[in-house]
Amino acid sequence: MKAHATEDEIQEIVRLVEQLDYSAHIIRGVERTVVACVGEERGEQHSLTHLETAPGVERVMPVLRSFKLAAREVRPEGSRIKVGNAEIGGKKLAVIAGPCAVESKEQVEAAADGVKRAGAHLLRGGAFKPRTSPYSFQGMEDEGVRLLEVAGKRVGLPVVTEIMDPHDIDLMVEHADMLQVGARNSQNFSLLRRLGRTRKPVLLKRGMSTKLEEFLMAAEYILAEGNPNVVLCERGIRTFETATRNTLDLNAVPLLKEWTHLPVVVDPSHGTGMWSLVTPMALAAVAAGADGLLIEVHPHPETALSDGPQQLKLNVFADLMKSVRAVAEAVGRSL
C-alpha cells in the first residue's frame, strides 16, 4: 500500500483479494502496510496485478515464478530428449552442426559428410529462412527440406530445420527429426501451440530480448499442449554492445539448469556472429554446463548465401570438436 493509505483503503483491498479467492494477510511496517496474498494462481481472470489501479495501492509484486511443467522440481534428474538416433540431455554432449541455409544438393551433402566425419550428432540446415530484408535469399523452402532429409539419411544423422509458418507443420513433421523455432518466433504463441500438439522434438531458441522466465513460459506453451520434447537454445541476446552481432548470455546455462529439467544447448555462431569467436565460446558453453552445441558449418563460407561471417569451415569445425572433447572431459562430460 502507499505510505498514506487509509485503513478503509486497506480493508477494501483485503475484501477484493478475498473475492478473488486468495487469502489476505495484513503486515504493518514502520512506514508502510503490506497485504500478502496467498493462493493458487488461476490464470489472468483472477490476477491480482489489476489491483494496482485501486486506491491506496502502490505496487503488486508477484513472489512465485510462473512456469510449472518446465520447472526443475517436476523432474529433478533432468529430461533426455531422443531425436532419431541421438539424445540431448544426458552426460554425453550433443552437437548439432551444418550450414545456415541449404543452398544446393552438393553443398548440403558436403556439409553432412564433413560434420559427420568430425563427430557431430545431428545435421542442421535452414530451408525457410527468416531474413530481415524481403530482398534477401529466403531459402530453398520445400525442396531444401527434402535435400536436408536425404543428406542426413545418407550419413546417418537426424536432421533439424527451422519452421516459420504453422502451415508447413505437416511437411516438416514428415521430413525432419527436430523442428527449430527461431529467435524471432520465440513468442509466436500460435506456432508454439501447434508444435505442442505434435510429438516432434522442438529446438526452441531464446528471443533476442526474451527474459529467462519468459523463455520458460514459451516452452510451457509447448509442454502444456502435451509435447514434452523441448530443448532450449541460448543464442545471444540483444544489448548495447555492437562489437559482436549478439551478446551470448552464458549465465543462462547454469541458471536454466537450476530452474528447469529441459536440456540446454548453446549456439555460439549466432551468439557471436564472428567465426573467430565460435570455438572459444563453444568451449565456454561446455564449461558452463551446456548439454550440447549448435554450430554453423559450411563447406565454403565465403560464398554462403546467408550469414557467411559466422560459419566455420569444415577443418575449423573438426578442430573445434577436438577441443570440445578435452573441455567436456575436464568437466565430467563426454562427447
Added chain:
Amino acid sequence: MKAHATEDEIQEIVRLVEQLDYSAHIIRGVERTVVACVGEERGEQHSLTHLETAPGVERVMPVLRSFKLAAREVRPEGSRIKVGNAEIGGKKLAVIAGPCAVESKEQVEAAADGVKRAGAHLLRGGAFKPRTSPYSFQGMEDEGVRLLEVAGKRVGLPVVTEIMDPHDIDLMVEHADMLQVGARNSQNFSLLRRLGRTRKPVLLKRGMSTKLEEFLMAAEYILAEGNPNVVLCERGIRTFETATRNTLDLNAVPLLKEWTHLPVVVDPSHGTGMWSLVTPMALAAVAAGADGLLIEVHPHPETALSDGPQQLKLNVFADLMKSVRAVAEAVGRSL
C-alpha cells in the same frame, strides 16, 4: 583491409568484388587500405558481407540503408492511410482507443460509447491475445472479433484488432477494418507477407528489440507484396530500466518521419505500462510529431482480464483528449 594485408590479398578482394558485379575502388590510407565497392544491392547471393571471412579483410561496412519502398524519398509528402471513415497520416491526428481485450458484449459496447463520446476515431479491442503465459486469458477469439465489429458499427467507428495466426486472416479481413501486428510478431515474416497480399490497412507495432531500420524492413515485407496501407506504431522498447514496463522511445517519432513516408502512431499504454504516465506521454508523443495515438481504455480497469494497470478509465481518457487537442494545436496539428 587489416593493417598488414598484403598487396596480393588486396588484389584478390578486388577480383572477388568485381566477380560479384560491383566496381572496386582502392583507397590507400596512412595505416590501412580501404576497398570501396559500388553497385546495386541485389539480395544476399551477391552480398559483400561474406567477404569478411576472406584473408586480409578486417570489416565489411554497408553504407546505404536497405529499405526502399518505405523510404521517405518515394513519397516526400507522406502517406495518408484510409481506414473506414478515418484517415491516418494527415494534419489531423487519429486516435485509436478501446480495451486491451474484448471481454464481453457489455464491456466492449461501454468502451465504444465512451471513446466515441470523447472523440476517438477508431475503436480497438483484442480478440486473440498474445500472453506470456499459456495459463492466462487468451481472448474471446472469433466471438471477440464479432463483438468488436458490432460495437464499432453501432457507434460509427472503424475497428482495429490484432492478428496472430495467418490462419485467421480471412475472418479478420471480413470483420475488421485494420489488422494489428503485435510486438512479438513484428518479425514474423510469414504473417507479414500474407498481410502484404491483402489490401487491408495494417497497424505494425515495433518489436521490443527491433531497431528502427529493421522496423522499416518489416514494413517493407508488407509493401513489397503490394499492400501500401501500413501504419507504424512505436510502443516502447525493452531496456535495462525496470521502473516502467517498457521504455517508450519517442526519438523514433521524428526519426521515422525523416526516414519514411509511412504514418507513425504511438502507444503510451504499453510504452509505459502505468496508467498515470499515459496522459503525459500521449502529449509528448503529439509534441514529437506523432500522427496518432493508441490508447487502452476500459470501463472498469480494476477488473480487466489483461493489462489492467495500464488502461485508462473513461473519464480519464476524456480528459486526455482535451489535453491532446491543446498540444496538437500548439504544434500546428488538429484533433
Added chain:
Amino acid sequence: MKAHATEDEIQEIVRLVEQLDYSAHIIRGVERTVVACVGEERGEQHSLTHLETAPGVERVMPVLRSFKLAAREVRPEGSRIKVGNAEIGGKKLAVIAGPCAVESKEQVEAAADGVKRAGAHLLRGGAFKPRTSPYSFQGMEDEGVRLLEVAGKRVGLPVVTEIMDPHDIDLMVEHADMLQVGARNSQNFSLLRRLGRTRKPVLLKRGMSTKLEEFLMAAEYILAEGNPNVVLCERGIRTFETATRNTLDLNAVPLLKEWTHLPVVVDPSHGTGMWSLVTPMALAAVAAGADGLLIEVHPHPETALSDGPQQLKLNVFADLMKSVRAVAEAVGRSL
C-alpha cells in the same frame, strides 16, 4: 523459501531475521512459505539480502524503495532551486543553453548573446570535457571556466559548467553558478559527496545505464551531506538502438515527478545526438512535464571542437524557443 524448505530451515531464517532486529511473519502458501520481514532499514550491516545464501532460501525481495530525502513525500509541493537570478522547478520553465564546449572568448560570447536574445535563462558551456578518447580536445579548463563566467555576467545569465574532478571544486564554486555532474560521473560517489558539502546548485545527469531508483540514490548522496539544491537531468540512456546516439527516456519525466520533489530537466541534445531531432524532442519533454531544458547551441556547429552534429545554430534555437512557448502554454506552464 524454496519449495522444499524444511521447517528447521524456516525457523532458522526466522531466528536470523530477528537477530537483525526485524520482526518475522511466516506466511504459508500452497506451494511455498514466505517469511515477511518488517523493520526499518539501517544500512547494509543489517541487510537481509545476505540471507539469500542461507539454506532453504530462494530469494530475498525488498518491498520499499530506498531513497528517503529525495522522496516526493518529503516535499509534496515540489522543490524550486534558485540559481543566480533564475529558478528551476516552478510553473515557469527554465532553459539552459550554450555550447557543448567553451572554445574561445569570441565563440562563448556569441553564444551567450544569441541564447540570451532568444530567451534562455541560464548559460552553459563545458570547460573540462569528458571525452571517450584521450586524444580528443579536453576543454579549455580553468581558462574556459573564466571565459564562461565573463560571458554570463555580460549578458546577465547565471552559468552552468561540468565538474569532473573533486580537485576543481573550489575553482568551480567561485566562478560558476551551478555545477553539472556528467553522465559518466553519475555514480562517482566521492565527487557527489564533496558536492553535497557545498551549497552550490548541482545539475545531476542520469548515467547511460542508471535506473531511476539509482538516479535518486545518487541525488541522495548529495542531499544526505546537506546540500538540498539538486536538479535532475534526463539525457538519454544506452539501449540496443543505434540510429540515435542515446535513447531519450521521457517516461522518466512523469515518473520522477511522481517519486521525487526535485526538479527534472531534459537534455534532448545528448538524448538524440542529432540536431534535427532536438526541437521535436524538446517539445515532447515539455509536454511530458519537464521543468526545463538543456540545449546545446553553437554559433557555428560545423566547426565545433566537440559534438558538432547535435548542436543547434542560433536561429534554429530561437525558433525552438517559440515552439517551446506554445507547447508550454498548452500544458499550463510558461516560458
Added chain:
Amino acid sequence: MKAHATEDEIQEIVRLVEQLDYSAHIIRGVERTVVACVGEERGEQHSLTHLETAPGVERVMPVLRSFKLAAREVRPEGSRIKVGNAEIGGKKLAVIAGPCAVESKEQVEAAADGVKRAGAHLLRGGAFKPRTSPYSFQGMEDEGVRLLEVAGKRVGLPVVTEIMDPHDIDLMVEHADMLQVGARNSQNFSLLRRLGRTRKPVLLKRGMSTKLEEFLMAAEYILAEGNPNVVLCERGIRTFETATRNTLDLNAVPLLKEWTHLPVVVDPSHGTGMWSLVTPMALAAVAAGADGLLIEVHPHPETALSDGPQQLKLNVFADLMKSVRAVAEAVGRSL
C-alpha cells in the same frame, strides 16, 4: 552524401575535408555519392564528424578504431603484467580472490589464509566501497587498506584494492600492489589520467554499459600517460535480463584478446551476482581464453556487510580451484 546532394554540395564538402588536412576521394555510386577521406586522425579539432551538419551530408562513418597504444599490433605477443610476485598475462592463469569488503582483521586474515591455501595468486578486498546508497556500509577506508596489506604480507600474496578518489592515490600506491578501478568509475577520466602518471598496475573494470571499444579507450587514458601496467576485467554488463545481477559478456574475452595485447581477467562474482553460478562461469571464462579470474570469497558470506549473495565460502572456492585447473589444462593453460 544524401541521395539528392548537388554537385556544389559535394564540391563544398571536398573543400572542407581538404581544409582539415585530409585527402578526399569522390566515389559515385548508382544511388549516392560517397566522399572517402584519408588522413591521420589528429584529435577532435580536425574531426570530420562535424561535417554531418553541412548541407547535403547524410552521414559521417569512421572506418578505423581509435585505440592505438592498446592495439594488439603494438605487441602481438601479448603483455605480461607483474604484480608483486604474481604475473598476469602469461600461459599460467592468475587468480585474484578475497572478500568484497574488508570488514575486520579477523575476517580479512581468515580470507587470506583460505584463498592462499586454495592456490590463489593475489588477495583482493575493498576498503573504499562504491555503494548505490549513501546509507549502506561504505568500507573501512584507510584502516581497511592497511589491514589488507598486513593480511597479504602474512600469507605472501600481493594485494588489490579499489580506488575511488584521486585524493587517495598516495595512500593506495604505498599500501597496495594493484589498484582497481570499479565499473562506476570506468570512464572517470580524471582518475584514469592520474593513475596513468603512476607505474602501479591497474585492474580496470568494464563499466556496466561500456562498449568494448570505449573500454580500450579508457585503458588508453592510462597508457597515454605512460603507465603500461593495465589489466582489463570483464565483470558483466547491464542488459534487460533481471534474473542475474549482470550479464557476464564472455564474448568480450576472445574479442579483446584479438584487439589488444593487454591481459583480460573475468569477475564471475559480479558478473552473475549469484554464488551458485560463480563456479560454472569461472570455468567458462577460462575456456573462453581469460588470463585470470577475480573471485569474491568470504569466510562467512551470510553475515557479509556487502554483496553476500555472490561471495563463495572458502571450501566452495577450494573446489572451484580444482575444477579451474582441469579446464585450464584442457585448453593448454596452467594454474
